[in-house]
Amino acid sequence: MICWNKIQVIKRINFDIEFMNASTFLSIVFMLWNLTTSAQDVVKGFVFEDTNQNGMKERREKGLAGIAVSNGREVVLTNNAGSYELPIGNDDIVFVIKPAGYQVRLNAANQPQYYYIHKPNGSPTMEYKGVAPTGPLPKSVDFALVPQAESDDFRMLVLGDPQVLDQRELGYFEHGIVSEIRNAKDVVMGITLGDLVQSDMNLYPDYISLMAQVGVPWYNVIGNHDLNQDAPADSLHDETFEANFGPATYSFNYGKAHFIVLDDNLVPDPRGGRGQWSGYSQKRLDFVKNDLAHVAKDQLIVLINHIQLKHLNDNSMRLSDRQQLFSFFRGYTNVLALSAHTHQQQQFFYGKEDGWPNETPLHEFNVGASCGNWNSGRINEQGVADATASDGTPRGYVYLNISGNRYTADFKVAGKPKDHQIGLFHRKVLATIWWEGRGHIYANFFMGHKDSKVEYRIDEEDWQPMRHTLEPDPAYVAELYRWDTADTLFRGRRPTEPANCSHLWVAPLTNDRALGTHRIQVRATDDYGRQFVQTSSFRIEEDKY
Template identity: 50%
Template sequence: MNKFTLLLLSTFLLGTATAQNVAKGIVYEDLNGNFKKDKKEKGIANVAVSNGTDVVLTNAKGEYQLPVGDDNIFFVIKPTGYKVALDENNLPKSYYLHKPKGAPELKYKGAAPTGALPASLDFALTASPEADNFKALIFGDPQPYTLDEIKHFEKGVVQEVAGIKEVAFGLSLGDLVGDNLDLHQAYKETIRKVGLPWYNLTGNHDMNYDVTQDEHANEAFQSHLGPVNYSFNYGKVHFIVLDDILYPDPRDGKGYWGGFRKDQLDFVENDLKFVPKENLVVLAFHIPLELEGESFRLEDRQRLFSILKDYPNTLALSAHTHFQQQNFFGAKEGWQGAKPFYEFNVGTTSGDWYSGEKNDQGVPASTMRDGTPKGYVFLNFNGNQYTIDYKVVGKPSDYQIDIYAPNVIPSDRGTAAKVYANFFMGSEKDVVEYRLDNGDWKPMTYTREADPRYVAALYRWDASEKLMPGRRPSNPVKSTHLWSVAFPNTKVEGTHTIEVRAKDMFGRTFTQTKTFRVEKP
């Protein structure tokens, strides 16, 4: 074999190896909506595409190339001003699952072998004007363990928002189901009834538990719902969705731990290279980043903070806890930004796991352990700014405070009871005040206690002489948004009004009233 023939053979082999290790394709504008690239349909330049770790921009012709392994999910990062195709359940079809050998053999099946990559792995986008002002709907932990609880989720939450208008999309923050991964299909069919494009992230109850590597913990999730790490744009907001559950726990191989693998944080870093610094970056994951305790691997949080340090506008969303709290991270926690890093740990649509007494529809009250009623969230975006509204299921939108106080007191001796105000979106930073019968406003005291209304409802189960239907609520936790004051005793017989007002972190004021009676013994 001469040198020239050897050179040709080497070149051929190198080209073959390169072709096998690179995914190629085009991101194009789908003018006729058939999700196939027709001759007249042109590629779109400067669109980000990822293999789950690397991120590249398409060239002037809409072309891209990405490294490929034997287990990748390729996806287009939806740019502002475009929409992606949706499947029959309104879930984005903006990804391609590449598992040539298929998923490992598991109790809950993952993807079947996908074979070789297409010669051109193309992604369709459709031009769609987007306002900088928009609204998103957020669900925390639907978490049904049975088909009956799927019905509770549908009747108790989904029916209230079905057909909602002027909302861009929805997002569920993990624990879409409760360990039975076959329920992912029922979950999808239920969420479809909201009528919005819907994004999802994985939770610790969405995982394949019979795995030995974290990389395989979401095989069933991926086959039903797509990638667990991805991003997209809407208006001037960049959303990053992440799996933050390490399973099995790398410390002892048992259970799970909050955190990220290196490749996930590499994805975040690579992704943000193409995001303008002035845009708002919203991160969504399941387990909160943790202010205290050992539920999250701190070196992962620190690297995330380092990646985000040059982005002044950020918001983090988490769920998992089945109570609601506002977390603020500063220099003490390793955050380097000029203002605290804010994480909203969102209350859940399943509340306290479908527990408590049932209403006329047969749906459990499911009040959370900190006294927050079950509900959902609206994120209201205005450019790179936002406000948050928590909506209690079955209540008016302005129901933001629960007042707990006696309903009647004697006129001759008053009461040693207190007035409690549970401001569902509150934190220790907020000011909460009260007044009696339109008198002067006076401050209430922030307190870390169990919510008394929740405790009273819980003790009904323990004190009952008969077995109550349904499930006893969980034991209470100390609320992070509770205020109290000594009951304003008055000897004037008749009906009186206590009014409570609270100002939230966005400068908005909410009020709530409660009446009580003073009676002669």
């Protein structure tokens, strides 16, 4: 029932609306909707060991003590009987934070079912459908856990933006990425780092069906293309995502690793207008602080966003939010950040000058998009767009390898052997005449950054260092020129303009060797001490001047 003071508010705004602008009208609609959804109640329930795996708590099934449960802000631990109690409003999700050594129930699409959505009135009407009315709060909201063996050494899949536009691009995603990771045998789970679709969230069921084929529990991050852009308030921008995937901010454990997934989108833009910005609501920041209170400081924490923490432009992370987030991690010695969004592959590092409170810098792996350059480029023999990113990173995905509180990461180029980690570009033939005998070797080390060690040699000469350079990958530029100089249309879509590559090295290529074919070797060492070698060749011929 609506209380008397709410009726007075409604009467006060009962005036002629034809003179309102659209923004004012939407604000009033949201205020009225919020008046009926802001009531706070208490949710109670149990976290229990589901011995018969039917998802229902039965009298003989014991509660589990010390398990974290959250409403998206507060985090509490279950008592000795396995029960918990939390405040909950009428637009909240309560969820269990999966502990190590247990698995939550999975639905038929391998989506973890670790949450209960409480929206008695459902989502407000927007372009894309949100959550249907959930009805009254149940007397007990229980969470079933099943014991499972979890090694401290495990591997998981990480995908950057699929960002599928339509059914055709779903096909690119299926044949270019999913076909390689389908029924993966050596991974325990996977996660997609946002922008699951380009904008049409009616494609979510098709995306979910594809990810179900991988055969492991699959988590998802909300991206800036996964938002209800017509949401009248920031708290409502994830309604369609919630209806399909559950909470947009949550956490879970596996082995000795703790994963924190954050919604770092602000919509509408708090600076004004109907755009968006990257940052965190105070509720999300409070969740991180409260969540970390139950995480050991020497534990590996994987902090996951869609938009990178790096401030690259005015639409990058709101720095005051990043500063508050960083402050929560004081004393945490093993933290990895993952993000996507840029459609480039980059490694960022944050030190004390950036507000990171620890001696060891924070490493952020900004993962390349699985759709690459928005599914542009020529269509290959598999019927998939080439999609090389504008920094020259090929379409691909990542294996994150975790051992205790340490990690390594492997980038896998789709359709290539796993040791294909370097792209080479150079002249194929040099003339003997001196002014025709100059060129360069360019090496794009896909997992590199400016401090990586990259070397080269010709034939059996000594290894020499290559010089890091910040410029477009000439291999990408050359492909773009093919589009621009062709007198017939290629099948596919022209890629975007090139971007400076953060993982590109250069060395001179000269003709001061014998006539004939010579071998080029490039050797790169990653941050984990592993070496990769890529080979190529060039010829020296008599000039025809």
